[in-house]
Amino acid sequence: MSVTTQDALAVRLDALRKAIAAKDLDALLLTNITNIGYMTGFSGSSAYGLVTAEEAILITDGRYAIRVREEAPNFTPIIAAGSGGYIGSLQETLTARPAIQKLGFEADHMTVSQHERFVKDLPEGVSLVPASGLVEVLRLTKDAIEVAKTRRAIDVAQSAFLSVKHLLRPGVSEREFAAELDFAMRKNGAQKTAFESIVASGPQSAHPHHSPNGRIFEVGDFITIDWGAEVDGYCSDITRTVFIGSDADVTPKHREVYATVLEAQRMAIAAIAPGKNGQEIDAIARDHIAARGYGEAFAHSLGHSLGRTVHDGPGFSTRSQDFILKPGMIMTVEPGVYLEGWGGLRIEEDVLVTEDGCETLTSLPNEFEALGG
Missing domain, CATH: 3.40.350.10 (Creatinase/prolidase N-terminal domain)
Structure with a gap:
């Protein structure tokens, strides 16, 4: 029933x-x-x-x-x-x-x-x-109806991104892309955006919470897009980082930093399970990034609870030893590396804590992607 x-x-x-x-x-x-x-x-x-x-x-x-x-x-x-x-x-x-x-x-x-x-x-x-x-x-523990609404909010946000992804090319501005993405979310069924969409390109991608401005995308840029939709009162929160240019434009540093962040995220997600605390999950990603030499460049927490608001409660951080994971919690996992003057990146998934682990609710590809210049 x-x-x-x-x-x-x-x-x-x-x-x-x-x-x-x-x-x-x-x-x-x-x-x-x-x-x-x-x-x-x-x-x-x-x-x-x-x-x-x-x-x-x-x-x-x-x-x-x-x-x-x-x-x-x-x-x-x-x-x-x-x-x-x-x-x-x-x-x-x-x-x-x-x-x-x-x-x-x-x-x-x-x-x-x-x-x-x-x-x-x-x-x-x-x-x-x-x-x-x-x-x-x-509110921290979601019932089946809340999980279904969150899935819908994720679907709306992901479909919107795919519909405007072709605009991630040289000559388009941060502000223009953000406007098109926000409109696509509303058109696809969002009541509103879950927060102000972040579009950060080139050196500006070193700002974790950058507000889109008139900067034009250029070959050689990392572009970090952090966006979410609110559907039926529930939010999604997704981040992807893409590279503008051909494979020939990609430097070893771009690949190294990206691989570091993606590996850290996958390690943290693999460890999520009921009974774990927020501090130990954060440490898995943070320690990996530090071991690769970028510890000081990961300056924010690993993630947060997601629900009726984007930050719907505690999450994964260095101070979250008392936050114990339970089945039904929906969390973000979003490690990042930010290097002033060079750029940065973040990759974010939304995950549901299950009885024996977790399920990743987001499904957009997250491998390194160079969008031909």
């Missing part, structure tokens, strides 16, 4: 209630819209959620009166008097429920000024208790 979206949402709600009880809270106030969407199925841009042991309430405004009923049947909707009326509706809701005294809130997503206003406007007797990460922990 297949699991429906409503089944999955019910499982999440039950898990959150257990987490709330473990924190000895009477209720949890959700204000982060990404977490609200994950818990409710609601796709609107503005809402508050209130979860107790017995009730689940979603406060939004008239813009979403129809949508909230259609998308979030597990939550009782309350329609506030405009987006500015949310706190008033929350105040009324809590006043009618005097048993709620210890109200957890998402401290990582609330500003000081918001907190001050809540303290001022909430009913007497209600105390705000920091309760960070309760939903984020649930």
Whole structure:
């Protein structure tokens, strides 16, 4: 019997209630819209959620009166008097429920000024208790529906790249290629790009998070493209690096650096399995790159969790010894080498942690490729 979206949402709600009880809270106030969407199925841009042991309430405004009923049947909707009326509706809701005294809130997503206003406007007797990460922990492990949506986001991004790959040639600018790639993702089914696409060419490819500009592709360039699509609320994140020119234009250094990064990635992916920690996976790739003489040129973490946001939680880094891999986690693996004044490259795959290892979800070829000049 297949699991429906409503089944999955019910499982999440039950898990959150257990987490709330473990924190000895009477209720949890959700204000982060990404977490609200994950818990409710609601796709609107503005809402508050209130979860107790017995009730689940979603406060939004008239813009979403129809949508909230259609998308979030597990939550009782309350329609506030405009987006500015949310706190008033929350105040009324809590006043009618005097048993709620210890109200957890998402401290990582609330500003000081918001907190001050809540303290001022909430009913007497209600105390705000920091309760960070309760939903984020649930988001780390994806169910079958989430995995399917991520696969679709990957398919959309990969198809888009293949449709514009012919533009990776001399005379095209970084900005032009990025625009064509972004449009292709939307045309292929993405609601939006998962992040600002990175197109970094020549010496500018030494910048890991370069913003595309007017530089024109030239023979002899490495071009690093880092892009992703958001489909049904889930993101993909892929990086490929190509060489512009013929085989005769490729230098031994280009091949050496590329081989170093690709080998490091394959070694790390082969080691991914439940029970491993993020630090040890990072170290496999990092140590290999260092052994080849490029350790200082790999200046970022090996990867991160992927889901409703591009950086959906912890990942593979030198500080991730407490991050333990579990089946259902979706991770990026993206080693890189960046040499100032020369250029750089990164190769990135999206992988799903399975019961006995992992599955690479991305499928674009990642061998060294020279696109004839």
